[in-house]
Each structure stands twice: as structure tokens, then as C-alpha cells.
Amino acid sequence: MLRFIGQFVIILATLAAGNALSSFFHLPVPGSILGMFLLFLGLLTGVVKLRWVEGVANSHLRHMTLLFIPPVVGLFLNWGAVHIQLWKVLLVLSLSSLCILLGTGYSVELYEKRKRRRNE
Amino acid sequence: MxxxxxxxxxxxxATALTYLFGLRIYRKSNQKSWLNPLYTVTLLLFLLLPFLHMDVKSYEKGSKIFSLLLQTGIVSLAIPIYKQFPLIRKNIKKITVGIVSGGMAGIASSVAFAFLLGLKGEVVASLLPKTATLPVALSVSSSLGGTAPLTILFVLISALFSLIVGPHVLDGCNIKSKTARGLAMGISAQALGANRSFQWGEEEGAMGSVGMTTTAILVSVTIPMGMLFIAYL
Incomplete structure (x- = not known):
């Protein structure tokens, strides 16, 4: 338990550092994402050891769903106040999902084909 | 006080106990995807809260702590990225080609279609970061002026759509490359897509999770920077 808390304190400290960086330099990138970069750099340079944070991070990520529940419940309890035209939103979401699938699929396939041709 | x-x-x-209950059902059912705790627990809480004499306002106030945990969750994403780093470095060009064209296609098409259909600013702001994994999408959307509930709804709808339609589209368009298939699923359907591509094989699966994490990085950096650039103009 104590180890768990210690690991969480490291992550919390990284988050605080990220938030401080973001507000100090007025960066447009959210502090939590800067914190992620800091922790990644820490791991890469060996300042932070993987076993110091791995346990708590893995269980944290596994139970991420829990954190999405309150806003979704809030949305449904408050549905009357939500003014979105559902069919328009659904249309945009599905069309842009198709664009993502095809954009990624074709570009990578094209890249691999060109590379293979160059190697021959 | x-x-x-x-x-x-x-x-x-109330939220934590219902979640544990929902998780139990999910595990007992051999992890059927429609019994995902997100659906069951949301439904249960929706039915339960009136009995606890809780209205929306007090519940939203009370569950504020969860948004702090969301931020530490984003920081925790550094761990899977670090573990995948050797794989990312080996395939850096392919992955860059994939996420840049996929991610940009996603952002550009959302803006274009939203503009054509005349959607409002708040809705568009919640729509833009939807290719990023949920916690990252939430933090980007809130910095753009989007709302948390809409962002979650949009990310989930597009992930479900891509999960169901994606494999058929890739087959139908004759996209056979393992990297292309894995990346496409990971970028369009995040964790769900990565999970799906593991069913195709180890290589597709690894690329699926790489696609998910690298897109999160791309979205979290380019959208705020782009907004700053537009504001500057």
C-alpha cells in the first residue's frame, strides 16, 4: 500500500511540474500532457526507473473507465439542456471516422509499396 | 461545508461501488463488449441517483475529484509509450506517415463537415480532438472551450463506429498491410481498435496500440498550437 502511494506521489509530482511549466511559460499544451512528456523523458534518460511507477500507472490505466462515468451520467441526467442536432453530429462523426480509416490505411500502404519498389 | x-x-x-459491481458483471460474463462497465455503470447510476436524493448539480460537484485522477491518468500514459518506444523508433517513418495523414484527415474532415452542417462552436471544439484517446481528448477539448460530456459522447460514438465498420472498410478497400490495418484501427477507435487488431495478430495489435498513443501525442500538441496560430492571424 505504502509503495502504491509512493508511486502515485511520483506521478502527482510530475503532473504538478507539467502544470507549473504550462502556466509559467503560458504554453498552449495542457499541463497533464507536458507531465506525460516529462515522465517519458525521465524514463528514457533513466532518472525515473520503470519499476518506480509501473505498478500504479498500469492499474490506473486499467481503471480509466471509472473516470469517464461521472461526466456521462451528468450528460444523461441533464439531457434536456443539451442542444445538439444528433443526426448532424452522427453524420460528421461517421464521415470523419471513414476519412481517418482510409487516410491511414492508404497512406501507409502506399508508403510500403514505394519503399519495396525502391529496394528492388 | x-x-x-x-x-x-x-x-x-456511490460511483466507486457501482463501478466495482459493474466490473464484476463484466468479468463474470467473459468480458462481453456490450457489458463494458461504462454502459452498465452509467445506466445503474442514472437509475440510482434519484433514490439518493442527488440532483445533477450536486453529483457533478461531488465527482470533481475524478477530473484530477484523469490528469494523473494522462501522465501515466508515459509508461506504455516508453515500453513501445523501441517499436516506434524502428518504424518511425511508417508510423509518422500513418498518424499524420490519418490524424489530419480526421481533424480536417471534422472541421469541414461541421462547417458545412453549421454546427456551433462548443460542439466543434468537443468534436476536434476525438481521434485522441479519451483522457487526452478531454483535456484538449476543455482548453478549446468544448464540454466534457459532449467530448466523451463523440469519442465513444466514433470509436464504436470505427470498431464495427473499420474491419469491413479495410477489407473492402483491399488494404492488406499489417501496419496499415493496425494503425488505422488504433487511430480511429483507440483502445477498442487496438484490442480488435490484436485479434488479427501480434504485429497488427502492437501497431494498433502504437497508433493510439502516438495520435494522442500528435493531437495534444498540434491542436493547441494550431489554435494559437489561428488566434495570431
Whole structure:
């Protein structure tokens, strides 16, 4: 338990550092994402050891769903106040999902084909 | 003061207990995807909260602590990225080609279609970061002026759509490359897509999770920077 808390304190400290960086330099990138970069750099340079944070991070990520529940419940309890035209939103979401699938699929396939041709 | 405290405690305990219950059902059912705790727990809480004499406002106030945990969750994403780093470095060009064209196609098409259909600013702001994994999408959307509930709804709808339609589209368009298939699923359907591509094989699966994490990085950096650039103009 104590180890768990210690690991969480490291992550919390990284988050605080990220938030401080973001507000100090007025960066447009959210502090939590800067914190992620800091922790990644820490791991890469060996300042932070993987076993110091791995346990708590893995269980944290596994139970991420829990954190999405309150806003979704809030949305449904408050549905009357939500003014979105559902069919328009659904249309945009599905069309842009198709664009993502095809954009990624074709570009990578094209890249691999060109590379293979160059190697021959 | 004590009322706020009691409310907070009640919201947390009710949410956590219902979540544990939902998780039990999910695991007992051999992890059927439609029994995902997100659906069951949301439904249960929706039915339960009126009996606890909780209205929307007090529940939203009480569950504020969860948004702090969302931020530490984003920081925790550094761990899978670090573990995948050797794989990312080996395939850096392919992955860059994939996420840049996929991610940009996603952002550009959302803006274009939203503009054509005349959607409002708040909705568009919640729509833009939807290719990023949920916690990252939430933090980007809130910095753009989007709302948390809409962002979650949009990310989930597009992930489900891509999960169901994606494999058929890739087959139909004759996209056979393992990297292309894995990346496409990971970028369009995040964790769900990565999971799906593991069913195709080890290589597709690894690329699926790489696609998910690298897109999160791309979205979290380019959208805020782009907004700053537009504001500057």
C-alpha cells in the first residue's frame, strides 16, 4: 500500500511540474500532457526507473473507465439542456471516422509499396 | 461545508461501488463488449441517483475529484509509450506517415463537415480532438472551450463506429498491410481498435496500440498550437 502511494506521489509530482511549466511559460499544451512528456523523458534518460511507477500507472490505466462515468451520467441526467442536432453530429462523426480509416490505411500502404519498389 | 463534504463523499462512494459491481458483471460474463462497465455503470447510476436524493448539480460537484485522477491518468500514459518506444523508433517513418495523414484527415474532415452542417462552436471544439484517446481528448477539448460530456459522447460514438465498420472498410478497400490495418484501427477507435487488431495478430495489435498513443501525442500538441496560430492571424 505504502509503495502504491509512493508511486502515485511520483506521478502527482510530475503532473504538478507539467502544470507549473504550462502556466509559467503560458504554453498552449495542457499541463497533464507536458507531465506525460516529462515522465517519458525521465524514463528514457533513466532518472525515473520503470519499476518506480509501473505498478500504479498500469492499474490506473486499467481503471480509466471509472473516470469517464461521472461526466456521462451528468450528460444523461441533464439531457434536456443539451442542444445538439444528433443526426448532424452522427453524420460528421461517421464521415470523419471513414476519412481517418482510409487516410491511414492508404497512406501507409502506399508508403510500403514505394519503399519495396525502391529496394528492388 | 459539511453538506458539501457529505455530498462529495456520497458521490464518490456511490460511483466507486457501482463501478466495482459493474466490473464484476463484466468479468463474470467473459468480458462481453456490450457489458463494458461504462454502459452498465452509467445506466445503474442514472437509475440510482434519484433514490439518493442527488440532483445533477450536486453529483457533478461531488465527482470533481475524478477530473484530477484523469490528469494523473494522462501522465501515466508515459509508461506504455516508453515500453513501445523501441517499436516506434524502428518504424518511425511508417508510423509518422500513418498518424499524420490519418490524424489530419480526421481533424480536417471534422472541421469541414461541421462547417458545412453549421454546427456551433462548443460542439466543434468537443468534436476536434476525438481521434485522441479519451483522457487526452478531454483535456484538449476543455482548453478549446468544448464540454466534457459532449467530448466523451463523440469519442465513444466514433470509436464504436470505427470498431464495427473499420474491419469491413479495410477489407473492402483491399488494404492488406499489417501496419496499415493496425494503425488505422488504433487511430480511429483507440483502445477498442487496438484490442480488435490484436485479434488479427501480434504485429497488427502492437501497431494498433502504437497508433493510439502516438495520435494522442500528435493531437495534444498540434491542436493547441494550431489554435494559437489561428488566434495570431
Amino acid at each position: 459539511s453538506i458539501t463534504f457529505g455530498n462529495t463523499l456520497l458521490s464518490i462512494v
